Amino acid sequence: MCYNQDIDKGLIFGRMTPVKEPDFFEESMAIKKKIKKRRSLVRSFARTHMIFTLCVFLFYVAFAMVGNIGMLAKDLKDKYVWAATTINLSVYVDALPNQPVVTATSGCVGDQSVVNLNWNNPDPADYYDILRDGSTLASGIVGTTYMDSVVSVGTSYSYVVIAHGALGSVSSSPVSVLVVVCNPNPPLPDPQLEITAVNGGPIDPSSVIKTDDRTPRISGTTNMPGAIILVNIFPGPIASSTLNAGSNGFWEYDVYGSLPIGTYTFQVTAIDPDDSTRRVTKIVQIEIVESDSEDENDACGSGNRIVLCHKPGTGEEQTMTVSHSSVGGHMDHGDHCGACDVVVPVVPVVPVVPVVPPVIAPQTPETPTEDSDGSSSDGKDVPVDILSNPEKGLPLIMTIEVTNKNKFIFSDQDILTHVTLNWKNMSPQKADFVYEIIDGEGNVVSSIIKNDVGSAQFFDQSILLPENIDYGTYTIRLRTKIDGMYITSQDKFTYKETPMVSLGGSIVVTHSELVSGIGWFAIICLLLMFLLLLVLLYEYYLYKQSSRNITEQDLEDDGMISKRKGVSL
Amino acid sequence: MTESKIIAILNIFGIILSFFSIVYAAGVVWRVEKKLDISYKLLLAAVVAYSISLFMEIFNGIGSATMELYIAITKIVFIALFLGGILMMRDLIRDMDGEK
Numbered sequence: 001m002c003y004n005q006d007i008d009k010g011l012i013f014g015r016m017t018p019v020k021e022p023d024f025f026e027e028s029m030a031i032k033k034k035i036k037k038r039r040s041l042v043r044s045f046a047r048t049h050m051i052f053t054l055c056v057f058l059f060y061v062a063f064a065m066v067g068n069i070g071m072l073a074k075d076l077k078d079k080y081v082w083a084a085t086t087i088n089l090s091v092y093v094d095a096l097p098n099q100p101v102v103t104a105t106s107g108c109v110g111d112q113s114v115v116n117l118n119w120n121n122p123d124p125a126d127y128y129d130i131l132r133d134g135s136t137l138a139s140g141i142v143g144t145t146y147m148d149s150v151v152s153v154g155t156s157y158s159y160v161v162i163a164h165g166a167l168g169s170v171s172s173s174p175v176s177v178l179v180v181v182c183n184p185n186p187p188l189p190d191p192q193l194e195i196t197a198v199n200g201g202p203i204d205p206s207s208v209i210k211t212d213d214r215t216p217r218i219s220g221t222t223n224m225p226g227a228i229i230l231v232n233i234f235p236g237p238i239a240s241s242t243l244n245a246g247s248n249g250f251w252e253y254d255v256y257g258s259l260p261i262g263t264y265t266f267q268v269t270a271i272d273p274d275d276s277t278r279r280v281t282k283i284v285q286i287e288i289v290e291s292d293s294e295d296e297n298d299a300c301g302s303g304n305r306i307v308l309c310h311k312p313g314t315g316e317e318q319t320m321t322v323s324h325s326s327v328g329g330h331m332d333h334g335d336h337c338g339a340c341d342v343v344v345p346v347v348p349v350v351p352v353v354p355v356v357p358p359v360i361a362p363q364t365p366e367t368p369t370e371d372s373d374g375s376s377s378d379g380k381d382v383p384v385d386i387l388s389n390p391e392k393g394l395p396l397i398m399t400i401e402v403t404n405k406n407k408f409i410f411s412d413q414d415i416l417t418h419v420t421l422n423w424k425n426m427s428p429q430k431a432d433f434v435y436e437i438i439d440g441e442g443n444v445v446s447s448i449i450k451n452d453v454g455s456a457q458f459f460d461q462s463i464l465l466p467e468n469i470d471y472g473t474y475t476i477r478l479r480t481k482i483d484g485m486y487i488t489s490q491d492k493f494t495y496k497e498t499p500m501v502s503l504g505g506s507i508v509v510t511h512s513e514l515v516s517g518i519g520w521f522a523i524i525c526l527l528l529m530f531l532l533l534l535v536l537l538y539e540y541y542l543y544k545q546s547s548r549n550i551t552e553q554d555l556e557d558d559g560m561i562s563k564r565k566g567v568s569l
Numbered sequence: 570m571t572e573s574k575i576i577a578i579l580n581i582f583g584i585i586l587s588f589f590s591i592v593y594a595a596g597v598v599w600r601v602e603k604k605l606d607i608s609y610k611l612l613l614a615a616v617v618a619y620s621i622s623l624f625m626e627i628f629n630g631i632g633s634a635t636m637e638l639y640i641a642i643t644k645i646v647f648i649a650l651f652l653g654g655i656l657m658m659r660d661l662i663r664d665m666d667g668e669k
Binding site: 503 | 585589592596
């Protein structure tokens with residue numbers, strides 16, 4: 001209080017005594033003021049320099065933290081190495097494809113914004129995959145150009161091209177491009193769908209693709225982000241499945257179970273999730289041929305992932321996915337092919353196969369059939385009316401959607417699913433529904449049966465993930481059997497470790513990352529805390545100094561009071 | 570990804586700046602009294618509330634709805650305290666100007 005009152009009084013005295021008499025005392029005060037002013041200039045320069053240096057240091061550390069925790073150390077090490085010497089290191093790996101050098105440019109096709117990708121081709125690889133922002137955009141590309149038409153204006157994308165060769169794969173450096181505006185109000189483009197790969201390899205959709213894998217994986221792209229992909233397998237259809245394309249239009253379908261030897265037509269339809277009238281259908285024919293190494297292990301198919309029922313009829317009955325080589329052993333102790341809830345057909349539908357895989361088999365004869373319009377189809381082709389209306393021959397369109405935020409499942413979280421049942425040509429009926437969690441290699445890691453549901457239009461289900469599974473991308477598949485037809489639907493989700501810290505955007509720091517970088521984290525936190533403590537102490541010191549050492553001399557120096565006669569300062 | 574990094578850097582700088590705001594606001598509170606003191610105390614409390622909301626956002630990695638509710642509450646507390654501080658400062662200046 002005294003301090004403030006003194007200032008108030010000083011202000012009053014200062015205003016009331018404007019006349020000053022020059023004497024030797026004022027001259028010395030003027031010199032002192034000059035010195036004080038110079039000192040304050042030096043101090044302010046030093047303070048500015050310190051703040052600037054501190055900001056640069058903090059920015060450097062923060063940037064290193066966000067980019068990569070080891071970046072700081074690497075940068076310092078690089079600087080040291082650069083200062084010491086220069087080392088040229090060349091590594092040649094024989095038969096690996098050259099690293100693609102990618103150029104990405106944003107352009108326009110009409111009113112539509114697109115990104116054109118080109119990469120060099122001195123030594124062509126077998127085929128290329130393209131990643132956009134870390135997710136697969138397209139696979140099985142044979143050429144050296146690609147046009148990404150599923151882009152958002154004003155968004156920056158990062159592309160990586162992976163060249164696949166005989167002895168391995170090589171990734172390009174990421175290339176970023178900002179999508180330019182072509183038309184502020186572009187019309188919706190015509191729906192497009194491409195079937196680009198079977199089992200990861202490039203295909204020619206106009207010809208019959210031969211494979212000895214009885215569970216082929218089909219992938220492709222569409223220009224409708226998040227499109228509903230409806231896949232029907234003919235003749236029949238014997239199976240129908242729905243899945244969702246990614247935000248970049250990429251989709252991937254795994255056939256449920258094993259297909260017997262024969263030729264099948266896969267009818268793929270992409271449907272705009274916001275406008276069901278925007279749809280496009282493409283077909284591809286796949287011939288399942290006998291494997292060169294057909295033996296007793298091929299009883300359930302020749303793929304790498306075989307589904308069989310382990311110890312059926314006992315208390316330990318369970319559906320398992322085993323490797324191809326161990327099928328024979330399982331069959332010897334009474335296991336049968338296919339999931340446990342599926343009855344093994346007594347009569348094989350295709351006689352050339354020793355044991356018909358029970359999971360998925362034609363329920364209709366492969367003889368020519370009469371379509372509703374009287375046209376004939378030979379059983380391997382899709383009927384004309386089904387082509388125009390892919391949902392016509394199906395009893396049920398079923399979709400499953402993972403409703404967790406961003407389809408991320410964190411540790412100790414349940415998978416939240418929303419299932420929609422759209423009954424076609426029949427009244428709703430109850431059935432058994434099987435949920436399966438499938439890992440990236442196609443192995444079923446968990447299977448849950450929900451009995452006697454299906455009369456509702458939709459239902460939600462919470463599914464607990466099994467413990468001790470690896471983090472990564474999984475597929476949840478829901479399947480049922482209606483009128484002899486296998487109806488499946490699948491959606492993908494990412495199982496991740498629970499993030500401890502979210503720095504914004506999509507940058508998160510998980511518990512294990514935090515523990516692995518605990519040294520850096522602790523050092524930066526301690527530095528920041530020490531800095532703040534210093535600033536706080538300095539501030540407190542200034543405050544204490546100001547309240548302790550204010551004298552009439554200081555007040556006079558600052559022009560708040562004038563010299564009082566008879567008082568020595 | 571570039572945008573995410575920029576957001577992360579901005580968030581880190583936001584926390585650092587909020588710390589400095591707390592320190593310097595506390596320094597002013599030590600120095601002044603009465604209305605100006607109350608005004609800066611309110612501003613200091615507002616900055617503290619803002620810092621808490623920043624921290625809760627950072628540690629809400631899984632996007633918990635409950636945590637988002639607390640974040641919204643602390644942001645309301647921040648703006649209410651900030652408004653209180655500004656109104657107190659306004660009253661002080663009006664008094665000095667002799668307004669009635």
